[in-house]
Amino acid sequence: MFIDNESENLAAYIPLESRLFQIIYTHSIHLSEVIESYKVTDDGELMMTELEYEDFNIGMPSNAGEGETFVEKDGKYFIKNMTRKLPEFRLFVGDVDAGLSFKTKGSRVDLKGTLERGKSYTFRVERLSLFQLRKGVRIDER
Numbered sequence: 001m002f003i004d005n006e007s008e009n010l011a012a013y014i015p016l017e018s019r020l021f022q023i024i025y026t027h028s029i030h031l032s033e034v035i036e037s038y039k040v041t042d043d044g045e046l047m048m049t050e051l052e053y054e055d056f057n058i059g060m061p062s063n064a065g066e067g068e069t070f071v072e073k074d075g076k077y078f079i080k081n082m083t084r085k086l087p088e089f090r091l092f093v094g095d096v097d098a099g100l101s102f103k104t105k106g107s108r109v110d111l112k113g114t115l116e117r118g119k120s121y122t123f124r125v126e127r128l129s130l131f132q133l134r135k136g137v138r139i140d141e142r
Contacts, residue, residue: 001128002121005090011121012114013128016040018105023091026098030057033099040125041085048084053077088124093117 001013019040027034037050054076056062064070064079071078093100095117102109115121 001126002091002115002123005120005122010128011116014102014104014109016104016125021102021104023101024103024108025100027053027055027057027059028094028096028098029059030055031098034060044125045085045087046089046125048082048086049080050082051079088122090120091123092120 002011003009004011021038021040023036023038025034026032032054035050035052036048037052038046039049041047051061053060056077060077061079065082068082069078069080071080091111093112093115100111102111
């Protein structure tokens, strides 16, 4: 679910049919695609499992952390075997024409089509009540 950081209200949600998902975006400086892969752990936390990118420019790592594997393949860089856990993360929806999507189980959703540009959201995985489901905007595959 996406929580509006200004109002702290539920802004939107995506039903997860799988414990695996990706955030795919165009990096704001070097304008290439970045793919962050996550899984939802048994205790409901988020775990970043892989990072894929094309440039070492500003904001991108130049190597893997402890226990992780750095791979270069077909002009892309991968950090694999990541186990970085976090309860939630912040997502800024820039007011630029650059990609930002959420992918799970074969469907890819354009987040800029639902979330307001120029705003910040907190993303976390939670079970929602029927009341919360009625208040939020369900984001479906387009």
